[in-house]
Each structure stands twice: as C-alpha cells, then as structure tokens.
Amino acid sequence: MLRKMNAVPIAQVRLQDSFWSPRQQLVKDVVIPYQWEALNDRVPGAEPSGTIANFKAAAGELDAAHHGFVFQDSDLAKWLETVGFVLQQGRDEALEQLADEAIDLMGRAQQSDGYLDTYYQLQKPGKQWTNVRDDHEMYNAGHFMEAAVAYYEATGKPKVLDILCRFADHIGEVFGPGEGQKPGYCGHPEIELALVKLYRLTGKESYLATSKFFVEERGREPQYFNIELEERKAAGYTERVETRKQSYFQAHAPIREQHSAEGHAVRAVYLFAGATDIADEYEDESLMAAVRTLWNNTVKRRMYVTGGIGSSDAYEAFSFDYDLPNERAYAETCAAIGLFNWGHRLLQIEGRAEYADTMERTLYNGLLSGISLDGRSYFYVNPLEVWPVISGKRDDIPGATLRRQPWFGCACCPPNIARLLASLGGYAYSFADDELYVNLYIGSEVVQAVGGSRVALTQSTQYPWEGAVGISVRTDKATEFTLALRSPGWCRDFAVKVNGEPLDAASLTKNGYVKIRRTWNDGDVVEVDMAMPVELIRAHPELREAAGKVAVQRGPVVYCLEEADNGSNLRDVQLSSDASFQGRFEPKLLGGVYALNTGDGWRTEPSAVTEDLYAAKRYGKTPAALRFIPYYAWANRSEGEMTVWVRERER
Numbered sequence: 091m092l093r094k095m096n097a098v099p100i101a102q103v104r105l106q107d108s109f110w111s112p113r114q115q116l117v118k119d120v121v122i123p124y125q126w127e128a129l130n131d132r133v134p135g136a137e138p139s140g141t142i143a144n145f146k147a148a149a150g151e152l153d154a155a156h157h158g159f160v161f162q163d164s165d166l167a168k169w170l171e172t173v174g175f176v177l178q179q180g181r182d183e184a185l186e187q188l189a190d191e192a193i194d195l196m197g198r199a200q201q202s203d204g205y206l207d208t209y210y211q212l213q214k215p216g217k218q219w220t221n222v223r224d225d226h227e228m229y230n231a232g233h234f235m236e237a238a239v240a241y242y243e244a245t246g247k248p249k250v251l252d253i254l255c256r257f258a259d260h261i262g263e264v265f266g267p268g269e270g271q272k273p274g275y276c277g278h279p280e281i282e283l284a285l286v287k288l289y290r291l292t293g294k295e296s297y298l299a300t301s302k303f304f305v306e307e308r309g310r311e312p313q314y315f316n317i318e319l320e321e322r323k324a325a326g327y328t329e330r331v332e333t334r335k336q337s338y339f340q341a342h343a344p345i346r347e348q349h350s351a352e353g354h355a356v357r358a359v360y361l362f363a364g365a366t367d368i369a370d371e372y373e374d375e376s377l378m379a380a381v382r383t384l385w386n387n388t389v390k391r392r393m394y395v396t397g398g399i400g401s402s403d404a405y406e407a408f409s410f411d412y413d414l415p416n417e418r419a420y421a422e423t424c425a426a427i428g429l430f431n432w433g434h435r436l437l438q439i440e441g442r443a444e445y446a447d448t449m450e451r452t453l454y455n456g457l458l459s460g461i462s463l464d465g466r467s468y469f470y471v472n473p474l475e476v477w478p479v480i481s482g483k484r485d486d487i488p489g490a491t492l493r494r495q496p497w498f499g500c501a502c503c504p505p506n507i508a509r510l511l512a513s514l515g516g517y518a519y520s521f522a523d524d525e526l527y528v529n530l531y532i533g534s535e536v537v538q539a540v541g542g543s544r545v546a547l548t549q550s551t552q553y554p555w556e557g558a559v560g561i562s563v564r565t566d567k568a569t570e571f572t573l574a575l576r577s578p579g580w581c582r583d584f585a586v587k588v589n590g591e592p593l594d595a596a597s598l599t600k601n602g603y604v605k606i607r608r609t610w611n612d613g614d615v616v617e618v619d620m621a622m623p624v625e626l627i628r629a630h631p632e633l634r635e636a637a638g639k640v641a642v643q644r645g646p647v648v649y650c651l652e653e654a655d656n657g658s659n660l661r662d663v664q665l666s667s668d669a670s671f672q673g674r675f676e677p678k679l680l681g682g683v684y685a686l687n688t689g690d691g692w693r694t695e696p697s698a699v700t701e702d703l704y705a706a707k708r709y710g711k712t713p714a715a716l717r718f719i720p721y722y723a724w725a726n727r728s729e730g731e732m733t734v735w736v737r738e739r740e741r
C-alpha cells in the first residue's frame with residue numbers, strides 16, 4: 091500500500107466538543123428518528139419518500155408500484171450507515187432494533203441470486219443491468235455496502251454483511267473482463283470505493299479486483315454506454331434516451347488521461363475517491379499521479395472559498411477553470427461531502443496537511459451549511475449570494491432556495507450529511523507505527539496503539555472560535571513516538587509548548603505537521619496556540635465573479651453578510667481594505683457563534699440617489715456598520731439577502 095498512515099477508527103474516538111458534540115447528539119436524537127419517519131412517509135408537509143414502501147413491495151408485503159427515483163434505495167442505505175456510525179460510539183438497543191428491522195426487510199426483498207434493487211424488481215423485472223448508465227443499480231449497491239461495513243463494525247451482526255456480500259458476488263459475476271461478462275460500469279460512481287471497503291473488512295480479493303476493473307474500464311473505447319444502448323434497441327426496448335456527454339459520467343477518457351474535473355460533481359469525486367483507493371491498494375504510482383492532477387485542478391481552479399464544488403446548475407456539474415459564480419452557484423452538499431472524503435484518502439496516503447486544510451475548509455463552511463441548526467431541514471444547493479426577489483422570476487437560477495427544506499424527492503443530501511456528522515471522529519486522527527497525527531482540532535479522547543504502547547490523548551479546545559488547544563497524554567509506560575500536530579494553512583503563527591516549555595515549531599514542521607519526537611510519559615501536556623486574526627481573502631485574478639471583492643475569514647470559518655443584520659442591497663456594500671473588526675462569541679445567536687462587527691463598511695449615500703436609471707455622476711458613499719456571521723449559519727432566521735464576497739474599498 092502507498093499509505094503513510096491510517097485513520098484511527100471511529101470506535102476509538104469520543105468527541106467531547108462544544109461545537110461538534112451537540113451536532114452529533116442532534117444526529118442521534120433528532121436526525122435519525124426524523125429521517126426514519128421521512129423514509130416511511132410520516133413527515134407532514136414533506137415530499138413523500140416511498141423508500142420503505144418500495145422495499146415492502148419488493149418483498150411482496152405491499153401491493154404498490156415503485157415510488158421515487160431510481161436511486162431511492164440509497165436513502166435507506168445512508169440512513170443505515172449513519173446508524174452504524176452512531177452505534178460504533180455506543181450501543182443503543184432501541185436504535186439497533188429499528189435498524190435490524192430494516193435489515194430484515196432488505197433480506198426479504200433480496201432475490202435468490204443476490205440482486206437487490208427495488209426499482210428494477212418492481213418496475214422492470216428481468217431487465218436488470220440493461221441500463222447501468224442511467225439507473226443507478228450499482229450506486230445503490232455501493233451505498234448499501236458502505237452501510238453493511240459500518241453496521242457490522244458496530245454490532246458484529248453478520249446479516250446485513252451477508253446480504254451485501256451476496257449482492258457484491260452477483261455483481262462480480264455479471265461484470266468484468268471475462269468471457270460472458272459485461273465490460274460495463276455504473277453511470278454514477280460510488281461502488282468503486284464501497285467495494286474497497288468491503289474488501290478491507292472481508293479480505294475477499296474479488297471485491298478489490300471488481301473495483302479495479304470499474305476504475306480502469308471507464309472511458310475506454312468502445313464506450314460501454316453506447317454498447318448497452320444498442321443492445322436495448324436490439325432487444326426491442328423503447329425508451330427516450332437523454333443525450334448527455336460522456337464527460338458527465340467521467341467516461342470521456344480513461345482516468346489516467348483525465349486532467350481536469352469534469353461532469354457531475356458528486357459522481358466525479360466519488361470516482362476519484364475510489365480511484366485513490368485502488369492506487370493505494372495496488373501501489374499504482376501512475377494512477378496516483380492522475381489522481382493528484384485531478385485533485386489539484388479541483389481545489390486550485392474549481393472550488394469555492396467555502397469548499398463547495400460543482401458550480402453549474404446544469405447537470406450539477408463542474409464547468410471550466412475559474413468559473414465560480416456566486417448567485418448561480420450550485421455547490422451541492424453531497425459534492426462537498428465527496429470532496430471531504432476524497433481529501434481524507436489522499437491525506438492518509440501522502441501525510442500532507444494541505445489535504446486536511448481543504449477538508450477543514452469544506453467541513454466548516456460548504457458542508458455544514460447543508461443542514462439547519464435544528465437538524466430538521468436541509469440545503470441541496472449552497473449559493474454564495476442570494477437575492478430573494480429573483481426566486482421564481484429567473485429561470486437561470488432555479489436551484490437556489492431561501493430556506494432549507496424538510497425533505498426532498500431527491501433526498502441524497504440529508505442522509506449523506508447525517509452519516510458524515512456521525513462519523514466525524516474517524517477523520518480527526520491518524521496513526522503510523524510510531525506516529526500519532528492530529529488532523530482536526532476537535533475536543534475529544536482517542537485511544538491508539540503507537541510506539542508499542544497503548545496511548546490515550548485528550549484534546550480540549552473551543553475551536554473553531556478560539557485557537558488554543560490543550561492535549562494531555564496518558565500512557566501505561568514511557569513511550570517514544572512522534573506526535574504530529576497539523577499547522578493549518580490559514581494560521582500564520584503556530585506556537586506549541588510541551589510541559590510548559592516552548593518549542594521551535596517552524597524547525598519541527600514537515601508537510602504541514604509539527605512533529606514532536608520524544609519519550610512521552612503519563613501526564614505530559616501539550617499546549618497549542620494558533621493566532622486567529624480576521625483576514626480578508628482575495629481570489630485569483632481569473633476568478634471573475636470575485637474581482638474587486640473580498641471574503642472575510644477567521645480561522646477555518648468563512649463569514650457572510652445577511653440581510654437580517656445589515657439590511658438589503660448587499661451588493662452595494664463596500665468593505666475597507668484595512669478594516670478592523672471587533673469579534674465576540676455570542677451564545678444566544680444562531681446556536682452560539684463568533685460574530686464579527688466592523689465600522690469600516692460603506693454604502694451609497696441615500697440622499698444622492700435619484701430616479702435616473704443611469705447618470706453621469708459618481709454617487710457618494712457613507713460609512714456603514716457591518717455585521718458578519720459564519721456562512722454555515724445563514725438562512726436560520728428570516729428570509730433575506732446573503733453574500734460572502736463583498737466589494738473592496740481601497741484607501
């Protein structure tokens with residue numbers, strides 16, 4: 091394997107954090123029950139899901155047609171995976187029983203050959219695997235495989251793992267390079283990374299080989315999606331085929347020949363994550379080089395300052411370099427989650443903090459914005475600017491909404507963000523034989539064997555509002571190992587002490603981590619202090635939508651102006667290039683946030699404005715007090731304008 095380190099498992103990490111622990115508790119107490127009700131169509135006012143009804147119908151227990159999208163099954167899979175992550179942190183009999191009932195239903199719906207997909211079982215029996223470009227069969231299977239791994243690791247119960255191993259075996263028999271097999275791959279990547287997870291749990295080599303085949307075969311000539319279309323025509327199937335470029339499916343070229351992130355953003359990052367896993371397992375440097383190229387293109391030319399990706403509403407896709415519109419931003423929540431997970435894989439392989447920096451940017455901004463503070467409503471789309479009067483009046487901005495919604499007919503994002511939040515502890519730490527890495531600063535306890543001993547760390551912090559972190563070490567005996575502390579890319583002044591003695595952090599920094607090698611004793615204490623001033627962020631000159639504008643950032647958190655605090659016509663607002671800010675934590679505001687205030691804003695002088703639509707004069711400006719809140723917290727109050735980028739006024 092190429093990996094320099096491995097993630098510490100979720101079960102070995104306990105979050106005790108003022109910012110994230112309430113959100114994890116919210117997932118367990120509110121989100122999981124709420125989403126279970128939604129899957130069962132019991133949420134008043136929400137779009138019907140039909141997910142559980144589909145499985146009951148497939149099991150012969152309900153006389154009903156399939157409801158929803160072809161990927162409706164995946165909503166249950168992501169819900170079940172979330173439950174698995176929660177149970178890895180502590181058993182809950184009632185929750186476990188609910189999950190077991192869902193698993194039993196899945197087992198009853200599964201066909202004797204291992205196949206399980208309610209859309210085809212109910213709507214197209216006998217026609218499975220005839221349209222893998224559009225119908226998401228392997229995508230659904232992949233999400234269930236991930237759920238099976240998470241639930242088995244939590245409970246040790248084999249039933250769901252058996253169900254999905256049977257399905258994986260069936261897929262491996264149908265698809266591959268052998269005689270009589272289909273040389274195809276799913277139009278929506280996901281199964282690639284899921285099969286690797288299944289392989290790592292079971293050790294069954296065929297799962298890894300199938301994943302490798304899917305990664306390598308994609309984009310080769312002759313194009314499989316064209317082959318299967320001709321086969322359907324020959325079989326007499328009549329259907330309307332939506333014309334989409336092969337790049338939408340990342341099938342325009344073999345992955346080693348792809349140099350930019352193209353097509354549907356979620357599909358792209360899922361594929362790239364799976365390809366990263368394959369490069370790792372097969373020690374394939376050529377594939378790894380291709381993945382690095384795609385990562386660099388994504389984060390250096392096609393990513394928003396919030397960590398959102400996929401700028402185009404058309405096909406939920408990447409467009410082209412530096413095309414990052416604010417008001418028309420798509421930036422799907424699922425795409426942010428996919429980028430976060432892809433970055434985590436690259437972090438384990440290369441041990442470079444830059445990947446964790448991107449993860450953190452995405453986590454605190456473009457990902458967290460996807461869920462309301464109460465956990466009961468969600469954003470599918472995460473724009474960086476909103477002008478409410480446009481809603482319903484401009485067809486070229488159809489995705490933007492002013493309020494998070496309780497559910498979606500296409501509900502991929504709500505359960506996706508729930509599983510990410512539930513599994514957050516699994517991203518915080520990594521380890522090698524004699525190294526323990528702190529990737530994310532989150533109040534927590536971690537236990538891991540390192541340097542031949544059992545080591546426990548307790549991390550205490552008020553991050554992301556404060557840059558102070560305390561880490562206490564517990565060990566049964568004196569142990570020599572390296573403690574690696576990420577020095578965030580946003581931090582200009584990273585100070586560290588061990589037992590009160592300052593260290594030269596700069597001389598100890600490698601690949602963005604401050605590496606402290608010593609013999610550690612029980613009770614040792616590490617103090618980290620990261621200076622956290624407010625900074626004005628400016629975009630690359632070719633990023634036209636941000637030209638002449640600044641974004642406000644403090645630590646890892648990107649801020650925005652909201653109409654509730656600043657009034658309307660936010661595009662008219664200017665912010666001085668040398669603005670000074672006064673900030674404080676406000677526990678009663680938006681669930682508790684660090685708000686920023688400045689008197690160095692400017693607006694057009696109202697008395698100078700006439701009824702002229704155009705005039706050959708320069709409007710005067712008047713000072714304005716401005717209040718910035720974290721971007722993730724917008725749209726939790728009254729509807730109104732919002733903007734991340736603000737016009738810069740140079741003095």
